[in-house]
Amino acid sequence: MARFLFCSFALVLLYPSGIDMYLVGLPHIAADLHASEAQLHIAFSVYLAGMATAMLIAGRLADKAGRQPVAICGAIVFALASVLCANATTSSLFLAGRFIQGTGAGCCYVVAFAILRDTLDDRRRAKVLSLLNGITCIVPVLAPVIGHLIMLRFPWQSLFWVMTGMGVIVCLLSTLVLKESHPGTQASQYSAQPLASESLTSRFFISRVIMTTLSVTAILTYVNISPVLLMEVLQFDRGEYSTIMALTALISMVVAFSTPFALTRFSQRTLMLVAQGLLFAAALVLASASSNAVMLFGLTLICSGFSLGFGVTMSQALSPFSQRAGVASSVLGIAQVCGSSLYIWLAAVSGVSALNMLIGSLISCSMVCILLITFVSARVDAPDHEKIPG
Incomplete structure (x- = not known):
């Protein structure tokens, strides 16, 4: 292993x-x-x-x-x-x-x-x-x-x-x-049952493709506009910009490393809802920020929300697939790369400001994902301590 x-x-x-x-x-x-x-x-x-x-x-x-x-x-x-x-x-x-x-x-x-x-x-x-x-x-x-x-x-x-x-x-x-x-590779041919049930057009898989794509769009929008937002809007110099990006990356890492422990106490659905709640809160904070400190707090919420929910959502997306995990991974990757690039390009050519571009991605991500989590549930969702062996 x-x-x-x-x-x-x-x-x-x-x-x-x-x-x-x-x-x-x-x-x-x-x-x-x-x-x-x-x-x-x-x-x-x-x-x-x-x-x-x-x-x-x-x-x-x-x-x-x-x-x-x-x-x-x-x-x-x-x-x-x-x-x-x-x-x-x-x-x-x-x-x-x-x-x-x-x-x-x-x-x-x-x-x-x-x-x-x-x-x-x-x-x-x-x-x-x-x-x-x-x-x-x-x-x-x-x-x-x-x-x-x-x-x-x-x-x-x-x-x-x-x-x-x-x-x-x-x-x-x-x-x-x-x-x-x-x-x-260990059998002469695929069994009919797994392939029949591993549909790329199932409601559950499509919902998770949308969720991961919106999440990647939000985080890549943040990374893409961060130089403009931090150095031109908030007036930080290059050294301060590097320090802020390092600290937000550290926050992302700490939250991501803490998520496996959280999964032993809380269901995947709970963590995913909390993650999207953090992204929505980040949008509200950024939209109403009256100081640099409040703005930076909003950025930490973005990193925390993405790190808490993305790994769990990707796992759920791949869960239905055994024989076709490669194709499923491809669909997820293509959607994430193309979806995020398209949003950033469209927002840029439309003349949307860096901050509004980020707020828009956060609101759309959180609202759509909360709806999908609520109405399209995963089959395996209980926290580890509540699962029944066998």
Whole structure:
């Protein structure tokens, strides 16, 4: 069991590392490639586009060929794309490398969640996904710091050589440590009953797709508008901005690590409702904030609400699937990436202010999710201490 958890965590961490580690070198990359920073800022969107593209096929491949081959291929693609970025001489070549990098990360991301669905029951999966969420909260803080330390002595290309090394390590783990977990690989054919009951169009699954997409939209909106909100609206300098982001990430991590303990006392439904209540409270606080301190309190509510509810909701979404966990993971990933990107783009081109963009995402997320939690219930929902063995 430990090998599956360790490999799943490693597979997931490629995704945020690929986003956050290179940001500190962006001015140097722009200068060397004779491009503006504004032009290279689309590297974030290009990376997400690569992830979404890979997710279209990675889940189905993982269900047919197995988890391990897709994980290995994804890690290899990520490593080779990192080499391409490190050797890029033009902005077009760099952006192409970022897109391919995203495809590799997308394959690994999908497989990681499918593995956790294969190997963990509902109760343990909800706890592990909460822990995984806590660990990923560390990456946006540590990755830029590590990148800064690297660039104190080495050029920006070294950032992508480090990512290359990460891809190689994940490939070795997937080859030597990870064992195939997909139950279909141990039988000549899928049984008809699981496939018949594993519908991607079921009301329950669609409700959880909507909930996770809205939650990711809320947190990515916060991350996306945070520089404008904190440095331009609230007038914090770069050092203060970095400190605030680090502290909010720490709060996210603490809440995520505390969620498994909360699941032993409270039902999943209760925690999910509390999480959405925190997001709604955050919207009210931000809308009525009269000082910087109150505004910062609202931001901590966002991080707390997301960390408390996201892992549990993802676990519920994957719960109905055994043979088709890969496809289900793909649908979730595509919806989250595309849904959040579409909202942020539409709000930006519509001229909505950064603060109103954030408040709008929080209100829509909390209200819709509360309705879905209330009217579309999970089959497994009691706290651990109330469950009857067997």
